Amino acid sequence: MPKTYAEINEKIKAGKAVVVTAEEMIDIVEEEGTTKAAERVDVVTTGTFGPMCSSGAMLNTGHPTPRMKYSRVWLNEVPAYCGLAAVDIFIGVTELPENDPRNRNHPGLFSYGGGHVIQELVAGKDVRMAAEAYGTDCYPRRELETLINIADLNQAYLLNPRNAYQNYGVAVNLSRDRDIYTYMGVVQADLGSASFCSAGQLSPLLNDPYYRTIGIGTRIFLGGGTGYVYFQGTQHNPTQARSENGVPMGGAGTIAVVGDMKQMRPEYVVGVSFYGYGVSLAVGLGIPIPILNEEIARYTAVKDEDIVAPILDYSRAYPYNEGGPLGHVSYAELKSGQIEVNGRKVPTTPLSSYVKARAIAEELKQWIQAGEFLVSEPAELLPSADSGLGFKPLKERPFNNGGVI
Amino acid sequence: MATRRIVMHFPPQLIDEPIISGLVRTFDLEFNILRASITPQQEGVMVIVLEGTEADLVAALRNAQEKGVRVEPLEKEVVCNEDKCTECGACVTICPTQALAIDLETRHVTFDADKCIACELCVPVCPPRAMEISF
Ligand code: SF4
Numbered sequence: 001m002p003k004t005y006a007e008i009n010e011k012i013k014a015g016k017a018v019v020v021t022a023e024e025m026i027d028i029v030e031e032e033g034t035t036k037a038a039e040r041v042d043v044v045t046t047g048t049f050g051p052m053c054s055s056g057a058m059l060n061t062g063h064p065t066p067r068m069k070y071s072r073v074w075l076n077e078v079p080a081y082c083g084l085a086a087v088d089i090f091i092g093v094t095e096l097p098e099n100d101p102r103n104r105n106h107p108g109l110f111s112y113g114g115g116h117v118i119q120e121l122v123a124g125k126d127v128r129m130a131a132e133a134y135g136t137d138c139y140p141r142r143e144l145e146t147l148i149n150i151a152d153l154n155q156a157y158l159l160n161p162r163n164a165y166q167n168y169g170v171a172v173n174l175s176r177d178r179d180i181y182t183y184m185g186v187v188q189a190d191l192g193s194a195s196f197c198s199a200g201q202l203s204p205l206l207n208d209p210y211y212r213t214i215g216i217g218t219r220i221f222l223g224g225g226t227g228y229v230y231f232q233g234t235q236h237n238p239t240q241a242r243s244e245n246g247v248p249m250g251g252a253g254t255i256a257v258v259g260d261m262k263q264m265r266p267e268y269v270v271g272v273s274f275y276g277y278g279v280s281l282a283v284g285l286g287i288p289i290p291i292l293n294e295e296i297a298r299y300t301a302v303k304d305e306d307i308v309a310p311i312l313d314y315s316r317a318y319p320y321n322e323g324g325p326l327g328h329v330s331y332a333e334l335k336s337g338q339i340e341v342n343g344r345k346v347p348t349t350p351l352s353s354y355v356k357a358r359a360i361a362e363e364l365k366q367w368i369q370a371g372e373f374l375v376s377e378p379a380e381l382l383p384s385a386d387s388g389l390g391f392k393p394l395k396e397r398p399f400n401n402g403g404v405i
Numbered sequence: 406m407a408t409r410r411i412v413m414h415f416p417p418q419l420i421d422e423p424i425i426s427g428l429v430r431t432f433d434l435e436f437n438i439l440r441a442s443i444t445p446q447q448e449g450v451m452v453i454v455l456e457g458t459e460a461d462l463v464a465a466l467r468n469a470q471e472k473g474v475r476v477e478p479l480e481k482e483v484v485c486n487e488d489k490c491t492e493c494g495a496c497v498t499i500c501p502t503q504a505l506a507i508d509l510e511t512r513h514v515t516f517d518a519d520k521c522i523a524c525e526l527c528v529p530v531c532p533p534r535a536m537e538i539s540f
């Protein structure tokens with residue numbers, strides 16, 4: 001018997017909903033079968049914690065006196081975007097201070113950037129803000145230097161255009177003797193290591209592979225507080241090849257999410273540095289999946305063994321778009337600590353924290369059990385495998401004829 | 406009697422030489438190897454406690470240096486700041502001694518200070534920079 005969102009929410013409010021994590025659901029479906037599990041379980045919670053580079057914070061500082069229209073802003077020396085209304089600011093997580101040496105001395109350390117500013121704001125620390133303006137009749141102020149604190153901001157929300165990638169590639173390095181420094185961490189030369197970055201069987205979009213329940217308006221766990229899915233994420237690619245169980249065999253769906261930073265906690269919003277690459281933000285995100293029917297119950301029982309990721313050479317094939325994957329491996333193999341690539345044993349290293357992913361799924365489960373968090377029916381579902389939507393490369397169209405205009 | 410805790414770096418061509426046993430015999434020292442490993446750069450690193458008279462210790466260390474071994478007192482330590490560590494595991498393949506490892510059952514990342522040779526390779530590699538050098 002299918003269930004509705006309203007029925008599940010009635011049970012949550014009455015404290016009677018059966019809520020389990022995606023890990024627990026694996027055993028339940030194995031023991032009881034899909035039909036019984038679908039009847040008994042109301043919500044399955046998922047979680048993931050990893051670097052999510054397409055993230056940022058939207059802040060409104062309120063006006064100083066006299067009023068001001070920011071034209072350039074720095075937060076702890078990190079430039080923020082302010083081509084918006086007068087005192088709105090957006091700071092992206094990969095932004096670096098102007099005086100950071102970057103990769104001039106390769107590999108650069110990238111000790112501090114936008115992601116770290118956001119973590120400090122969430123932690124309640126004061127942040128130094130400097131701003132410049134050209135001055136207008138309505139907004140005469142031209143210069144400002146002040147400390148700001150999240151408690152005093154009118155709004156502070158994470159606004160992340162691409163999070164929770166549904167599956168991802170595994171990075172290896174085929175070059176003979178050159179370690180490479182990437183957003184997948186340091187990948188050691190001559191198949192010295194393999195980096196992967198997904199919570200696998202706990203990961204939100206891998207538990208709802210066709211986005212039957214996740215869509216615009218879905219209420220989620222974001223950074224330790226409540227957030228929402230506001231759109232398909234950038235590079236959302238539902239037409240990626242899929243295994244028989246419907247799970248994409250590489251990077252596919254993504255979601256754009258938003259959430260109030262004032263509710264968040266610094267252990268789930270962590271500024272991170274990638275040696276020789278840059279800075280980012282590790283974000284904790286969890287999505288409840290309402291078990292509306294048997295099909296959804298089956299999806300949420302997906303196991304690491306049944307999810308495969310493509311192995312990609314980040315020394316050549318990936319950066320230069322040359323050639324396809326070197327093969328596919330399952331997350332069970334990746335998590336065993338060693339995979340086989342081109343007949344050789346390669347030690348694996350994760351970038352996403354399974355320990356935190358599990359803690360997020362557990363906490364979300366407790367929120368729902370306590371009746372504090374309801375599941376929401378999306379206003380619209382995300383484009384799925386039948387949408388025809390893919391991920392296109394940029395078609396370059398030079399416009400100045402090689403310099404002759 | 407005096408004791409010294411030292412780190413000895415052996416360049417690749419000296420790894421197979423019986424340098425320690427030679428020193429111990431010539432200078433009448435007691436020794437205890439705390440940690441030993443070979444880094445990805447093929448350098449041998451050994452953390453060792455030597456015990457002997459002050460004069461013998463000084464002579465022994467000078468002798469080792471003359472043979473091409475780099476000798477440093479063990480004053481640095483690499484520690485894991487647990488408030489910062491997210492237990493991601495991004496450090497485990499870079500660590501030459503498996504001091505950093507993932508428990509395959511629980512997925513917790515563990516740091517075994519006894520195995521750490523303070524090579525510092527994990528320090529810039531850790532994304533939240535939780536591995537810290539302490540003096
Ligand atoms: S890379 Fe850093 S944060 Fe990740 S497990 Fe290792 S020490 Fe902890």
Ligand code: SF4
Binds near residue numbers: 503521524
């Ligand atoms: S310093 Fe870091 S990489 Fe080196 S042995 Fe210790 S834990 Fe391992």
